[in-house]
Amino acid sequence: MxxxxxxxxxxxxxxxxxxxxxxxxxxxxxxxxxxxxxxxxxxxxxxxxxxxxxxxxxxxxxxxxxxxxxxxxxxxxxxxxxxxxxxxxxxxxxxxxxxxxxxxxxxxxxxxxxxxWKQYYKPVKITDKIVIKPIWEEYEKTAEELIIELDPGMAFGTGTHETTRMCIKALDKYVKPNTTVFDIGCGSGILSIAAAKLGAKHVVGVDLDPVAVDSSNQNISYNDLNNIEVLEGNLLDVVDGKADIVVANIIAEIICVLTADVKKALNDGGIFITSGIIHDRVDMVKEKFEECGFEVIEINKDGEWNCIVAKSIG
Known part of the structure; x- marks a missing residue:
């Protein structure tokens, strides 16, 4: 480096x-x-x-x-x-x-x-199941816990930020067996790995930054997973097929740009999990969702950030 x-x-x-x-x-x-x-x-x-x-x-x-x-x-x-x-x-x-x-x-x-930065990064429990553990730290897991081994390196996403935590909690709620998940702006791969650990059948992570793509692939290898594909490209431009869940932890303005394409990329009744939204941008995102055929089913808050979960309708 x-x-x-x-x-x-x-x-x-x-x-x-x-x-x-x-x-x-x-x-x-x-x-x-x-x-x-x-x-x-x-x-x-x-x-x-x-x-x-x-x-x-x-x-x-x-x-x-x-x-x-x-x-x-x-x-x-x-x-x-x-x-x-x-x-x-x-x-x-x-x-x-x-x-x-x-x-x-x-x-x-x-x-x-x-x-x-490594000295400040310790294991953190996100949900009853999910624990994010730096690869250099020791942690004694319980039988119920799912451990995500992570070395974020130069990529976004350590799991301790509010937006990341809320996305993981939403994935914990909505990922079911046989689910296909698209992770847009995958960064370190943390949300892709969480989705796979929670039982998703197939996960596709996408990031424009080659550093993030490399980081995601490295972290996937630490977790011994074979059902995650990571692509380098702009948002959904490089993704084929449809998903049951799309997760995007980015910013409100990009979420609004992305929403129409997400609608096309989701199966009927699919779930769009979004975060990186400050309080002042919530109404803007909600209006865009309604315009593009989504029903907002959850808005969760952590600090000054919001995670909006919407369902594709019509």
Missing amino acids: DGIWIEISVITKSEALEPITGIFYGLNCPNIAIEDPDDLLLREQGPLTWDFADINILEHKGNAAVIKAYFSQDDKVEEIVEYVKEKLIEIKELGFDIGEGIVEVKKMHEEDWANN
């Missing part, structure tokens, strides 16, 4: 997190981490982030919130930084308290990440 990424950080206040995060999404950067002192959690937002506590940064930033976005060395970083600074001024003029509004840039080695 000798790759180098450029980390652009914005030091701000909690109330400005959403619009500032939107700056980076507008730059088509899905690799975002958010440190929010209001919930003391480093939130996962993309395939290069994890939910470990970055203690040193939190100490020297005090009560500030920090948004970190990761770019490759090939990106025009100087232009990106200037663009971000311009957008921060606009956000401040809109009335948001952006705090210090400082933009910082530094290089990050993948090796440094790999060595630092």
Whole structure:
């Protein structure tokens, strides 16, 4: 792991997190981490982030919130930084308290990440059945537990983030024997593995990021599963056939783009499990579901995040 990424950080206040995060999404950067002192959690937002506590940064930033976005060395970083600074001024003029509004840039080695975050990642029980266990940790399982062996590496999805937990709980409820599951934006493969462990007959994971595809395949091998297929590609473009369940732990805007295609990819009465939806985006997703022929059957909340479960109708 000798790759180098450029980390652009914005030091701000909690109330400005959403619009500032939107700056980076507008730059088509899905690799975002958010440190929010209001919930003391480093939130996962993309395939290069994890939910470990970055203690040193939190100490020297005090009560500030920090948004970190990761770019490759090939990106025009100087232009990106200037663009971000311009957008921060606009956000401040809109009335948001952006705090210090400082933009910082530094290089990050993948090796440094790999060595630092593991100390914060321990076995966690998600449901009565499902336990997520890092491959380097010991854990004594009970007869009823299903263990997911995981090394997320550089891919999104350790199982400790609220959105991931809610998706696993929904899979636990809706996966039945002989179920086919599509996992869109599979990241580390955690949801695909959970579906397979819960009894799905066939699982297809899809991710645009080749790092995530490699991570998924590696984690599948740790769990000795032979019924999961992982594809590299954009959303449902590379998936053939139909599923009984589609799960997508991404963001509300992408879920809305994806919904019409999911409708076509589901069997009659199929279930669409979605998360990564903040409170302010719930109505937007619900309206899109209704427009595309889905009935919302569950909305679960954990912290500031929502997991919406919908059923294909008509």
